[in-house]
Amino acid sequence: MGVTIKDVAREAGVSTATVSRVINNDNRITPATRQRVLRVVSRLNYKVNTIARSLKSKRSLTVGMVVPEIDNVFFMRVARGVEDHLGEKGYSMIVVNARESRLREEGAVELLLEKQVDGIIVVPSERDGSHLKMIHDAQAPVVLVDRLVEGFQSDAVLVDNEEATFHAMMDLIDAGRRNFGFIGGFREIFTAEERYRGFRRAIEERNVPLNPDHVCFGDYHMESGYDLMKRLMESRVPPETLMVANYFMHIGAIRYLSFYRHRVPPSLFIATFDNMEFSSVSGVPGLSIAQPIDEIGRQAAAMLLRRIEGDSSEWPRIQRLPTNIISHDTA
Amino acid sequence: MGVTIKDVAREAGVSTATVSRVINNDNRITPATRQRVLRVVSRLNYKVNTIARSLKSKRSLTVGMVVPEIDNVFFMRVARGVEDHLGEKGYSMIVVNARESRLREEGAVELLLEKQVDGIIVVPSERDGSHLKMIHDAQAPVVLVDRLVEGFQSDAVLVDNEEATFHAMMDLIDAGRRNFGFIGGFREIFTAEERYRGFRRAIEERNVPLNPDHVCFGDYHMESGYDLMKRLMESRVPPETLMVANYFMHIGAIRYLSFYRHRVPPSLFIATFDNMEFSSVSGVPGLSIAQPIDEIGRQAAAMLLRRIEGDSSEWPRIQRLPTNIISHDTA
DNA sequence: CTGAAAGCGCTTACAG
DNA sequence: CTGAAAGCGCTTACAG
Numbered sequence: 019m020g021v022t023i024k025d026v027a028r029e030a031g032v033s034t035a036t037v038s039r040v041i042n043n044d045n046r047i048t049p050a051t052r053q054r055v056l057r058v059v060s061r062l063n064y065k066v067n068t069i070a071r072s073l074k075s076k077r078s079l080t081v082g083m084v085v086p087e088i089d090n091v092f093f094m095r096v097a098r099g100v101e102d103h104l105g106e107k108g109y110s111m112i113v114v115n116a117r118e119s120r121l122r123e124e125g126a127v128e129l130l131l132e133k134q135v136d137g138i139i140v141v142p143s144e145r146d147g148s149h150l151k152m153i154h155d156a157q158a159p160v161v162l163v164d165r166l167v168e169g170f171q172s173d174a175v176l177v178d179n180e181e182a183t184f185h186a187m188m189d190l191i192d193a194g195r196r197n198f199g200f201i202g203g204f205r206e207i208f209t210a211e212e213r214y215r216g217f218r219r220a221i222e223e224r225n226v227p228l229n230p231d232h233v234c235f236g237d238y239h240m241e242s243g244y245d246l247m248k249r250l251m252e253s254r255v256p257p258e259t260l261m262v263a264n265y266f267m268h269i270g271a272i273r274y275l276s277f278y279r280h281r282v283p284p285s286l287f288i289a290t291f292d293n294m295e296f297s298s299v300s301g302v303p304g305l306s307i308a309q310p311i312d313e314i315g316r317q318a319a320a321m322l323l324r325r326i327e328g329d330s331s332e333w334p335r336i337q338r339l340p341t342n343i344i345s346h347d348t349a
Numbered sequence: 350m351g352v353t354i355k356d357v358a359r360e361a362g363v364s365t366a367t368v369s370r371v372i373n374n375d376n377r378i379t380p381a382t383r384q385r386v387l388r389v390v391s392r393l394n395y396k397v398n399t400i401a402r403s404l405k406s407k408r409s410l411t412v413g414m415v416v417p418e419i420d421n422v423f424f425m426r427v428a429r430g431v432e433d434h435l436g437e438k439g440y441s442m443i444v445v446n447a448r449e450s451r452l453r454e455e456g457a458v459e460l461l462l463e464k465q466v467d468g469i470i471v472v473p474s475e476r477d478g479s480h481l482k483m484i485h486d487a488q489a490p491v492v493l494v495d496r497l498v499e500g501f502q503s504d505a506v507l508v509d510n511e512e513a514t515f516h517a518m519m520d521l522i523d524a525g526r527r528n529f530g531f532i533g534g535f536r537e538i539f540t541a542e543e544r545y546r547g548f549r550r551a552i553e554e555r556n557v558p559l560n561p562d563h564v565c566f567g568d569y570h571m572e573s574g575y576d577l578m579k580r581l582m583e584s585r586v587p588p589e590t591l592m593v594a595n596y597f598m599h600i601g602a603i604r605y606l607s608f609y610r611h612r613v614p615p616s617l618f619i620a621t622f623d624n625m626e627f628s629s630v631s632g633v634p635g636l637s638i639a640q641p642i643d644e645i646g647r648q649a650a651a652m653l654l655r656r657i658e659g660d661s662s663e664w665p666r667i668q669r670l671p672t673n674i675i676s677h678d679t680a
Numbered sequence: 681c682t683g684a685a686a687g688c689g690c691t692t693a694c695a696g
Numbered sequence: 697c698t699g700a701a702a703g704c705g706c707t708t709a710c711a712g
Contacts, residue, residue: 020488022689033699038691046697063486068463069409070689072400073704080443080464088432089425098420101446110460112411112443115432129441132399133411155394157351240626269626276607276632295571295600296627301607353705364683369707377681401705404688683711690704696697 021062030058041066072134079109081322082130084123086143088115091294092265092311093141096163099315100139107323109136116143124149131156137322142167145206159325161318165208166336173325175318175337179209179291182307182341183216183261184223186289189343190259191224195287199232199257201246201267207238213263213291232257236267243270251281258285265292272300298346305345314339352393361389372397403465410440412653413461415454417474419446422625423596423642424472427494430646431470438654440467447474455480462487468653473498476537490656492649496539497667504656506649506668508640510540510622513672514547514592515554517620517638520674521590522555526618530563530588532577532598538569544594544622563588567598574601582612589616596623603631629677636676645670 023041027034032051039047040055058064072078081104085093101111112130116123123143127150130138137159140150147167153160162174187198200217203210214235221228231253236242243266250257251274262268268290275282279301286302293306317337354372358365363382370378371386389395403409412435416424432442443461447454454474458481461469468490471481478498484491493505531548534541545566552559562584567573574597581587582605593599599621606613610632617633624637648668 023691024689034690035692035699035701036697039698042691048697051697065459065463065487067404067465067689069400069403069465070704071691073398073404073689073706074691076704078400089422089429091420091422091425094420094422094425098446101419110443110445110464112441114441115429115436128396132396133441134398134400156396269630273627273630276630279632296604299600299604299607301610354707355705365706366683366685366708367681370682373707379681382681398705401688402707404690404705405707407688681712685710686708688706692702694701695699 021064022067023064025062026055026058026064029062030055078134078136080112080133080135081109081319081326082112082114082127082133082135082138084114084116084126084130084138084140086116086118086123086141088113090266092292093164095294095311096141096315096318099312099317100319101315102312103316103319104323107319109323118143120144120146120149124152127153131158137161137326139163139318139322141165142208145208147172159322161322161325163314163318167208171334173321173333173335173337175314175321175339176209177309177314177341178338179212180216180219183213183263183291184220185216186305186307186343187217187220187261188224190287190289191220191226195259196226197232197255197258198226198228199250199260200234200263201243201250201260201271202233202235202263203238203267204235209291210235210238210263213261217261229255229257236270238264238266240266240270240273243267244274245270247271247274248278251278256281256283256286258283258287260286260288262288262290265290265294265297268292268300269296272296275300275302293344297344300346303345303347305343307341308344309341310339352395353398354395356393357386357389357395360393361386409465409467411443411464411466412440412650412657413443413445413458413464413466413469415445415447415457415461415469415471417447417449417454417472419444421597423623424495426625426642427472427646427649430643430648431650432646433643434647434650435654438650440654449474451475451477451480455483458484462489468492468657470494470649470653472496473539476539478503490653492653492656494645494649498539502665504652504664504666504668506645506652506670507540508645508672509669510543511547511550513638514544514594514622515551516547517636517674518548518551518592519555521618521620522551522557526590527557528563528586528589529557529559530581530591531565531594532574532581532591532602533564533566533594534569534598535566540622541566541569541594544592548592560586560588569595569597571597571601571604574598575605576601578602578605579609582609587612587614587617589614589618591617591619593619593621596621596625596628599623599631600627603627606631606633624675628675631677634676634678636674638672639675640672641670 114126141163147170150170205211234246288304293308297306357368445457472494478501481501536542619635624639628637
């Protein structure tokens with residue numbers, strides 16, 4: 019590459035210390051010298067080497083983020099929120115894809131630690147989080163997002179999945195809806211379990227009948243949403259009020275509907291967790307329990323930066339953000 | 350943080366040079382010393398500081414990627430391809446969001462350069478790319494993805510949008526389809542222009558009549574796909590064979606269909622660029638011109654690493670990957 | 681096969 | 697206000 023602080027110093031006839039001070043906006047520098055140095059900086063097109071800077075300052079101004087899937091809109095929306103906030107504060111972000119494996123998640127964290135990131139945001143891939151302890155060992159701040167984890171204490175930002183689902187269900191029940199069905203995620207997934215509990219609790223609270231065959235679990239991906247929707251819709255008495263536990267299973271369900279609309283009971287109503295592009299295109303009435311996705315990311319970033327800056331109050335702090343209900347009518 | 354190569358050296362009774370050689374798998378080290386060092390490494394839980402390593406070795410083993418939107422599935426699929434390949438080769442990736450602005454793209458590149466990335470992959474936000482020259486100035490390899498740019502020469506990986514669209518159109522025309530419509534992207538967007546040209550060329554080649562009101566342009570986002578679809582479907586004689594120029598506009602179009610299915614001519618057929626989750630749920634017959642999205646990412650990464658490793662043959666190399674046609678029937 | 685030593689490009693007490 | 701100098705944690709010729 020090339021031009022270093024030394025070159026600038028020589029050209030400007032000052033010491034490297036002075037150049038360093040100028041580029042770091044140290045205020046006890048004569049306007050005159052500052053001008054001179056800056057001119058040379060731009061003439062030589064000098065760019066600071068942040069690697070060298072980090073080695074000295076022990077701060078990389080970089081934050082790591084580990085996600086279970088990198089091409090998942092939900093996680094990337096969170097990442098956008100994170101990046102927005104970090105960008106405002108002069109930090110940047112390394113994203114690593116754990117590909118839904120605890121082992122790769124561990125490798126990702128190790129990599130980030132070796133890269134000397136100042137802190138780590140992780141959306142855990144699996145329920146167990148004991149491997150995350152190495153982040154604490156490295157004394158690096160960490161914030162969990164979307165999911166909590168067993169065997170590992172940490173700050174976290176997420177929503178109250180159980181309460182949100184519970185309240186949506188109560189409203190539906192109290193509005194007179196019956197014949198419920200549930201398309202959930204594997205209960206090993208933290209949010210899937212919470213959402214299922216909310217569903218269940220409302221059913222029990224109001225003592226509403228529930229056909230056990232109408233409760234089924236998939237893997238949070240589109241295909242299983244399709245398959246389970248198919249199974250439910252093709253059962254002898256299909257459910258009429260469906261709670262679908264996440265966005266991707268919901269789009270799988272919509273996909274089924276788009277092919278087999280004639281099989282669908284006219285009274286069908288679909289409630290779903292998450293509200294994104296496709297949440298409203300099912301063509302059947304429904305509602306979405308919307309998470310403040312961007313805000314989750316921003317809050318996680320904000321909390322992490324506070325920890326990085328040394329704030330250690332109220333640890334661990336679990337922040338539950340509010341959801342809200344969006345209803346989808348059809349034309 | 351803590352334990353450095355010095356601590357390991359002291360504990361193991363060797364020099365730091367030896368420790369360095371062990372952790373870098375230098376082969377001229379006695380198995381005995383190697384063992385001893387390794388034991389101390391794991392006992393002290395030593396982790397290499399890659400910042401220090403990079404400063405010395407002048408290689409960060411990190412690649413930067415600049416995308417126009419970070420929560421865009423298409424770009425993130427490309428990113429997944431990139432990351433997959435990089436991961437295999439021991440590299441990691443910093444993703445920066447240019448938020449569709451040339452200015453922020455420039456800032457992103459500058460940031461990456463300051464972070465001493467070994468190379469940069471950019472999906473350009475805008476048509477002009479003169480600001481990218483600073484990558485060449487910094488002697489860093491760069492690969493463009495998905496779009497070419499004016500005023501900047503570079504390796505690139507993309508598909509032949511014009512040819513792909515042209516051939517799909519020719520097939521449709523030759524299969525007897527008529528009454529065409531086109532929902533395109535702003536022609537300032539590289540791919541939008543190419544796709545429009547392919548459409549146009551087929552129409553002219555076969556001398557097929559085309560109602561100019563049936564050709565319209567939006568911004569590649571869902572909302573404009575919805576709006577344009579609405580406009581077309583509500584025109585006096587709606588088109589019956591539609592070419593939609595990208596995925597997001599297509600989902601906007603599908604959205605319109607899901608609300609106003611009764612307005613849709615029964616003979617409607619929709620061809621679209623890209624094939625992702627939702628490309629097949631329109632409920633009307635159609636086809637997708639599928640780009641090998643992951644492969645685009647992998648190839649871009651591979652080309653970049655080759656350049657990083659010093660291969661400078663056939664520069665600039667524009668690699669056009671093949672597309673293929675997927676047809677969507679309805680049930 | 682191993683070590684002493686220089687140096688990567690910065691920052692920052694410490695002096696003055 | 698500015699500079700000389702040490703040092704961040706590594707790697708790597710150069711010796712031996």
